[in-house]
Amino acid sequence: MRKLRWGIVGGGEGSQIGFAHRVGTAVEEKYEFVAAALDIDPEKSKAFGTKLGLEPSRAYHNWEEMLLSERDREDKIELVTVATPNNTHFEISKAFLEAGIDVFCEKPLTLTIKEGEELVQLAQERNRVCGVNFGYTGYPMIRQMREMVRKGDLGKIRVIFTQFAGGFMAESSEQDDPRIGWRFDPKKAGVSAVTFDLGSHAMHLACFVTGQKVSRVSSDFAFGVPGRKLEDDSLTAFRLEDGTIGRQWVSGLAFGRIHGLSIQVFGEYGGLRWHQEQPNQLYWTKGKEPTKVLERGAPYLYEPALRAGRVTIGHPEGMPLAFSTLYKDLYEVIASRSRGEKPNALALTYPTFEDGLDMVRVVYAQVESAKKGGLWVVV
Amino acid sequence: MRKLRWGIVGGGEGSQIGFAHRVGTAVEEKYEFVAAALDIDPEKSKAFGTKLGLEPSRAYHNWEEMLLSERDREDKIELVTVATPNNTHFEISKAFLEAGIDVFCEKPLTLTIKEGEELVQLAQERNRVCGVNFGYTGYPMIRQMREMVRKGDLGKIRVIFTQFAGGFMAESSEQDDPRIGWRFDPKKAGVSAVTFDLGSHAMHLACFVTGQKVSRVSSDFAFGVPGRKLEDDSLTAFRLEDGTIGRQWVSGLAFGRIHGLSIQVFGEYGGLRWHQEQPNQLYWTKGKEPTKVLERGAPYLYEPALRAGRVTIGHPEGMPLAFSTLYKDLYEVIASRSRGEKPNALALTYPTFEDGLDMVRVVYAQVESAKKGGLWVVV
């Protein structure tokens, strides 16, 4: 079974996200890492690629060089991961798509709706496999949650509470921290800070788990650290297409909540609760029965959760292995296509460009609602 | 030291709240339980009072009889607890107040703002001690939280997240359950169900801990169980007087969250988190230091927290002992007054009728905002 030739743009030395993508493909054991443009600095880009073991000719100085070189090779990369600053996602994804290469783009897909629409349209025209890295969807227990909702274990879903509230951006002094500063700069971050950067993960989980879209929102954007141009805390009431009640809290001010992503789903028969910081457990309560602690790797889980797990029950798996689930999905879809077959349904679980565009639209509606003093805005 | 003569209206046999009030006074060891009208059924009322050991002549058939008898006795009750259905709080509290008896009323103080204002005015005119049982304020770790905010340990408070979201009212079949049904009947519950019944506890904690009032709200009221006339889930963005950002989620639909009351406060220097279900621990994170687990009863706590605790560290205390803290406050204030002295500042911590009225006003503003599609409403 031939391995898939994979490359990445962005994720330079010391980058966490770059590391996580490399682990994600390595864990899946079906990818061959063959090309990269890893850093905005051309020399660093080439040096780090070489250090990682790429053939020197495919350790590129920048993505343009990489694109020109790869698109004409017979053994060109088959999937490229785009892990560059947010305001470059559009341009780079578009260029690789047009070169006939499948794309896995970091979130957010784009900074504007228009750009997102263009990418989605392009992906459809070119019939390419295009994913967006809402990476938490790769956790086995999130897949279990989704399947339980699909199977009807909770009955009709009534209310979803999701939050991404951590303390990462709570220190004022971080304004001077380059890892924080850009997040509140409209040129680099777009129309929103935490609601876009963190909130879209939480909102996408709500959609992923229910298989529905957000139909309307009512938001409050707030500013905790003086001097910020974009919000560092927001609260949103929302509704899904079928009327499901939604609540979302997003914050960068929540000292002590180390990461702070969680989702809770309540239906007519019971409820589910999951926290990213303890991702191997899912709390399931059916009616007034005792709450059950579902464990990753346990034989009683549904197939999508078992498929996404790697090591035996009781051994914790973490975030890098969640990413690998999305690479498993992408591999299976791409491999099926190359064999002229239909991909298996489970592989089609990965978040697509359409999902990415949906989240851009939701954030724009949240921004508009907040500006209008909380009035409901249709997405 | 003479004990304070105490009586109660409501809290019949099998009532949890009545039991909790009796334990609250018994634990404090400074109250003498001498009179009661415990049940809406006159015979049951008298029988249960006698069973509890009251002198038969002071085990009354109803509150009117109790009032007439007590007010003319030389050894009349000095404090009455009103633990009757919500729509009778106003009438009964008013009557005892006018008879010169101090009142400790269950929440909500009243069902309307007008009634609340009348009680507050009356309490001031008669110079009576009047408390409202936001009973969770009696937990030692809530008092610790309040003192840490007062001392400035968190710096300026930026955002408060509070929730009271449990599964108590999630089963549709509970519509037929008399313990649930009245909560969604506007005649008995007033303008709101969960936001009034549960939410006002959470909102009062936000005010109690910060020493501030709610200035404005933006709310979404939602209906999860078909057929309900009042909301069973709500989300509210709010601001405190000084601009502190507030978020509140209230729900009766959250299967598996056994009780579901919690509060988190984040300031410029750190954050605090507390959950009612594990009330003996308070999580405190200063900046990026490791989170500390503060334990009830530990010597490093502030005086208000130590004063509210009873047994040694490591032995859990629960809800009935939280109630006793409010009775400790009330006793000290009443005893000081009878000695013509100023009460100590710590005793003045109990929630007053003014606090009770504030919460009625907040709920009315939430109802109005929800009706106006989320628009901000000044309290």
Added chain:
Amino acid sequence: MRKLRWGIVGGGEGSQIGFAHRVGTAVEEKYEFVAAALDIDPEKSKAFGTKLGLEPSRAYHNWEEMLLSERDREDKIELVTVATPNNTHFEISKAFLEAGIDVFCEKPLTLTIKEGEELVQLAQERNRVCGVNFGYTGYPMIRQMREMVRKGDLGKIRVIFTQFAGGFMAESSEQDDPRIGWRFDPKKAGVSAVTFDLGSHAMHLACFVTGQKVSRVSSDFAFGVPGRKLEDDSLTAFRLEDGTIGRQWVSGLAFGRIHGLSIQVFGEYGGLRWHQEQPNQLYWTKGKEPTKVLERGAPYLYEPALRAGRVTIGHPEGMPLAFSTLYKDLYEVIASRSRGEKPNALALTYPTFEDGLDMVRVVYAQVESAKKGGLWVVV
């Protein structure tokens, strides 16, 4: 229904254990606190009794005075709680027993086997109700655990792991702390320190939950803080009568484990886990099914657990309310006897003098095994 006349010896002002006994009886609402000798200092003893509201003539200077006065009164106390230093339990309990008064004695029952045997024999001859305050047996979830074992939910029990390992005695400077010092003084503590003081609670829970006795032990006693004459850490392998495997760890050195009492029971079908610090939850795992979190107050619990609970599910109950369960048991047994009826089976759950004696015997066997280098010793 007449209240039971109750008195206490020991538990002076500031004593936690005295407070807990007073709350225990008050919560049960069937006891009338009428007499006490509260302090070793005669004046303090009388003053505190008066302060607590006793009639001055029954606020005694010491237990001898109390005994002489009470035994000849027509309205004499019917149950006396003995909460004095351990080395006086024997003498005081014996005296009250001989005066025809039921006794509830703090643990340990006595410091020697001989004394314990004498008390047990006396209790039988006089046909008195005699309890020992292994107070943790009053927790509803411990009663649930016991009932689940009895009903066979776990099948044959295979192994019990119990520990009482906290940090209370870990600071060397506490040698000078009078609350710590006596525990390592053989004159006051007897043959063992932590194994007797803490361990017997844990060991009794193992017996309580299984309904069995300890048959043999193999122990290691160790000394962590230099200069101590009695052990501050011990490990014991044991067997119950039917061969069930037992493991017990006891320590006073475990910094950070605030209280540190827990018990875990594993049978052929599943396992149960409980920790005193979160006493309202019991973790139940049947085979390889998901672990269930059983909640105090939930309708699915067995009758003994429901009977022992007081407030509604989700509201935590703590240690003082656990004590009240034992007072409920004692009340029902004494009241039945006075009516010439057989007590209900659930009331007969309280730990008896026989249980107290058993634990003294176990500790002596542990001491002997430790001296013999870990050799197994029959109890």
Added chain:
Amino acid sequence: MRKLRWGIVGGGEGSQIGFAHRVGTAVEEKYEFVAAALDIDPEKSKAFGTKLGLEPSRAYHNWEEMLLSERDREDKIELVTVATPNNTHFEISKAFLEAGIDVFCEKPLTLTIKEGEELVQLAQERNRVCGVNFGYTGYPMIRQMREMVRKGDLGKIRVIFTQFAGGFMAESSEQDDPRIGWRFDPKKAGVSAVTFDLGSHAMHLACFVTGQKVSRVSSDFAFGVPGRKLEDDSLTAFRLEDGTIGRQWVSGLAFGRIHGLSIQVFGEYGGLRWHQEQPNQLYWTKGKEPTKVLERGAPYLYEPALRAGRVTIGHPEGMPLAFSTLYKDLYEVIASRSRGEKPNALALTYPTFEDGLDMVRVVYAQVESAKKGGLWVVV
């Protein structure tokens, strides 16, 4: 920087341990997987190697073929991981060592002391890098624990409590499960079942964290599931070289404890607690201060913990990444040697063959003590 050529014996398709080793090397990004003999079935062995992307000529039918082929290649493997059944570790490790290849052997190193001594001697004679996969030592928070002990943060260590008690082997029906059966077969498992298989992990952690050896033990071996020839539960009191008190509980009967490995260390100034199931948190209590929750990835950690972490704080890391820490150690040591340099001290943290032999010795002493009825046995 050239990558290290790596191969593995054992860990066939579906094997968790094989997967974990491949991830461990892939994550480290400094290994090139070039050769393997993966399965006892020659055809499966070759087929799976090819599937994983090995050159067909280096996807071997068995380890003997692999040894013969590799040892004469110029580009031969530089490190081989031995992940075969326990009773073959000796033979295979020895053969590769004699061929001049560094070895990383799964635990237990050997089934007998004699074999272990032979391997240790051989490793020294050949001056080879030889590690044993006590893989939990790779967790960042375990490394933090070790460094805190080394730095003296806890003062003199007084007592260690370690356990590896899970429910994996609790179901009787598992006797027929090949994944369970061999563990109780003396031919395949050696002199002990759970004490060897699970307990040696826990015991090694105690040694790893303190930098000391076990000097003597007193053990109880017990049999919970009828018909087993080796123990499925054991309790051991032990002492380290400097007299530190040790307690170890090992069990395969503990239904519901999913994995069940934990270690707690208490010294004169404070205590540390860690559980494998939540490996990213370490609980640290200094004296009577509040317990602190140390988080993997936080800047306040010591260097050995930061070096072992991979992704940002708040993103959980799991077991496969712990393995990668040992591969990081091994890489650095091997690379230093090839450059003729001294390896950095942090890299020398990996468990060696000496450590592996120590654990074999400890288990033999435990077996002997249990046979002698708990008498203390010198290791």
